[in-house]
Amino acid sequence: MDSTRKRKSPIAKNLMKNSIAGMFSAIEIHNKPSIEYRYEMVVLLLLNSWELLLKAYLYKYHKSVKLFHKDGTTKQFENCLNIVHQKLGKDFAPEQENLNVLYEYRNQVAHFYIEELDPIMFALISKSIIFYSKFLKEHFKFDISSQSNLILLPIGFKRPMSPIDYISNTSANSKASSEIKEFLHNIISATKRLDDENIDETIFIDFRMNLTNVNRITNADLIAGIDNTKQNKLVFTTKKEVIVSRKKEETQGTFLYEELQEGIFDEINNIVNANRLLAKDNSQFMLGDKIYYRIYSERQHVNYNIETFELLAKTAMLDIYAPFLYWITKLPAKNFVDLLLQTYEYGKIPKIHNVVKIVHLIGPKAVQIFTKLLDEKFKHEVQKPDFVYTFGSMIKSKQSEPILKCLKATQNQILFGQLSYDACLKDNKLSKNTLSVECLNFFNNKSKQKSVLMNLDYLSYGSLLVNNEKIIEELETRFS
Helix, strand or coil: CCCCCCCCCCHHHHHHHHHHHHHHHHHHHHCCCCCCCHHHHHHHHHHHHHHHHHHHHHHHHCCCCCCECCCCCECCHHHHHHHHHHHHHHHHHHHHHHHHHHHHHHHCHHHHCCCCCHHHHHHHHHHHHHHHHHHHHHHHCCCHHHCCCCCCCCCCCCCCCCHHHHHHHHHCCCCCCHHHHHHHHHHHHHHHHHHHCCCCCCCCCCCCCCCCCCCCCCHHHHHHHCCCCCCCCCCCCCCCCCECCCCHHHCECCCCCCCHHHHHHHHHHHHHHHHHHHHCCCCCCCCHHHHHHHHHHCHHHCCCCHHHHHHHHHHHHHHHCCCCHHHHCCCCHHHHHHHHHHHHHHCCCCCCHHHHHHHHHHCHHHHHHHHHHHHHHCCCCCCCCHHHHHHHHHHHCCCCCHHHHHHCCCCCCEEECCEEHHHHHHCHHHHHHHHHHHHHHHHCCCCCCHHHHHHHHHHHHHHHCCCCHHHHHHHHHHCC
16 A cells, blocks of 8 residues: 555545635635626625535534535535534524525525625625634634735725615615615614624624824835835744754754645636526626636636536627637537537627637638638628638648647747747647636736737647547538
């Protein structure tokens, strides 16, 4: 038996790690106010995070509670929440009430998203995160605040509204929907239940804004505050001396480092699932281009599902003009050709150019089929669309490398920065990693080079289309 084999991490620890990663995802999305359906996604991720943490708690402290069913599924969120409340009693009551209200919001989201609930949702979510941090510290001896750099100063164009003021004003507003009023009534009821038990802890945070006169800072103050003549020293204080050396026998002590983002890839599927919740079906991507790029940056971790992959590919090809080849190259040939023809029929510039590129990658037989389609479609038009001439110029191109041919590039040409097309062609892992990084940069407003991202997509996955026999066979069947 191989003694070097790694021992599997304890289930409770893995649940906790994935929970923390999910909470960081929720906070990250919350702190991007321009994202569509922000609070809907945040609540979904936050509740999933709590569910994992509650299961970690039950698995660690109450082994008699069976989390796993025979069919491989686990206990539902509400079930876990009620059991933890039974085990912890009155001390956990505020957390339970807070999470029940958020769970109601999640289940009724279709009635809420068209109305302004931001003030109360901010207050509920903020308090839930405080509860989460406290629960994590008390039961897992883990201080999440020491593991992140989430030190934020909110900046915006509107003054914040107190949730208490919001509830008071909205409850009295005759124009508020019955669903909104019922939701606010449930918040008040939860508060009364806690008060009846003599519990002072609230289920949401409240805040007030006031103006304070602060002395005007001057450049002299800055110069006085920054003294470069003194060198700051970084000091480690340990109970045991730590010796760092290249020679193992000379070392002493241990440095530990744990990457909390390991579990975040599981959480990207919750963002995908959030779309199902908002769209009511899987026929439309509701979350906008920023979230799409976030998903594509972690595309390899999205659970494979033909319907989901087809929706994501269709969104990128027809709606937002974004990288898509990872999804479409994993679809059956029939679905692939369906999307290709939809883009050909309904796609506008620049989206239609993807059809031109893909057809040339598939090879001569595909080019022959689409040449006939184009000739028939535009035979009576004197001035044909630009993409028709682009299609023709690729046929005449002397470039032998298919991907460079469809991108109208040369090997030594620079894609961006110091990265060349040739380097990407020679190192597929480099192109894929760069694509992921740049998609994440786009999500974080650090990149707006859509054309670069599209080219990286072809450099990463274009080879999967070159002379693809299954796609050629499907095209020949359609147009024989």
